[in-house]
Amino acid sequence: MNGASREALAAARESLDALTDNTSVDAAKLAEELAAVTALLQREVSLRRVLTDPSQAGEARAELAGRLLRGQVGGETVDLISGMVRSRWSQSRDLVDSVEELANIADLTAAQRGGDLDDVEDELFRFGRIVASDKELRAALTSRSASTAAKGQLLRSLLGGKARPATERVVTRLVTQPRGRSLEEGLESLSKLAADRRERMVAVVTSAVPLSDRQKERLGAALAKIYGRPMHLNLDVDPTVLGGIAVRVGDEVINGTISERLEEATRRMAG
Structure with a gap:
């Protein structure tokens, strides 16, 4: 990301941290809603361009986001997204990447609250090693011809009941919505985010x-x-x-x- 997007993401992460410092906020639900917004922005290219259009006032972009999302997701998610679109973004795609990153951070925060963050870190690493050593599995998880449902079912058979819920959620999002990233790059990024939760x-x-x-x-x-x-x-x-x-x-x-x-x-x- 270029300078403007980096600054916008940093501000969004601070807002997320401030929000999730309040233990009454359901971090897992927040992650789910942010993931839904990510999918929406990924599908609707024209919408994300409007929401990052520098020729429009930030407040006008925030009002549009609020109208679209209010009633579809919780107030915390609306506030986060509204704050993000007020910021300047170097590219419209950077907004999508950043919302997805917030979703992953929220899921990792939920794991941290439950005392599971160490396990999630280890499970992400182990899953990466399994994929790296099994060419057929990697091919199945990254195949463009395989449906999202089929990939999700495969992941449930691999991780369901065996890995922490946060691990299953973030890996499922990565595999079913790769958005141009390799599986290895995505897993490494998730591991770094998990480490950052403990400033490690x-x-x-x-x-x-x-x-x-x-x-x-x-x-x-x-x-x-x-x-x-x-x-x-x-x-x-x-x-x-x-x-x-x-x-x-x-x-x-x-x-x-x-x-x-x-x-x-x-x-x-x-x-």
């Missing part, structure tokens, strides 16, 4: 054998010291690394595996 960064840790609780504690503390923020560890076991660990934080990779050192030695010998 995410480190993907790959090791040849499972780490002990003591090792996880020491690694988490070391990474938190390096990056200056609490760190959530997503742990993956891969025997092919032979030994040591590989850590990825965002785009940065810290590789201390034996296989990496062997490859480096081979490259030097070949040179």
Whole structure:
């Protein structure tokens, strides 16, 4: 997103946080309604263009949004969307992306209130690993010829009763309404949002054998010291690394595996 849209999204996230700080607000219901607005704006291209038209006064755009949504969704959702369309947006699509992001944040907030956020983070990571290792499953979930209903049914068979409700909801939205994103990109974005709920960064840790609780504690503390923020560890076991660990934080990779050192030695010998 460009500057105007980034500022608008930041303001919308602050409004959402202020709203959901009130525990009387049903965050899961709010997420559902925001997701419905996302679907509406995705379908109605002309509507989202009108709602982001810089030639129209922000208050006029907000009044239009209120008239369209009032009675269809709750007052909190109307207020959030009205506030968003008052802002300036660099592109009309940025508004859709931002409303969807608020929906996901609201669902993660609901999980956090229920003490399930850690589990949701882990389930998102595990689901990503399952998809990455199963080409047929990935193809079924990303097929353009498969119906939304068929994808939803497949996800219910995979996640229903096995994952937290928030996990199932955000993954279902991602799969059934990808909006041009790859499944991997969408899952990574959801993981980052989940980590942000606790103001933590995410480190993907790959090791040849499972780490002990003591090792996880020491690694988490070391990474938190390096990056200056609490760190959530997503742990993956891969025997092919032979030994040591590989850590990825965002785009940065810290590789201390034996296989990496062997490859480096081979490259030097070949040179």
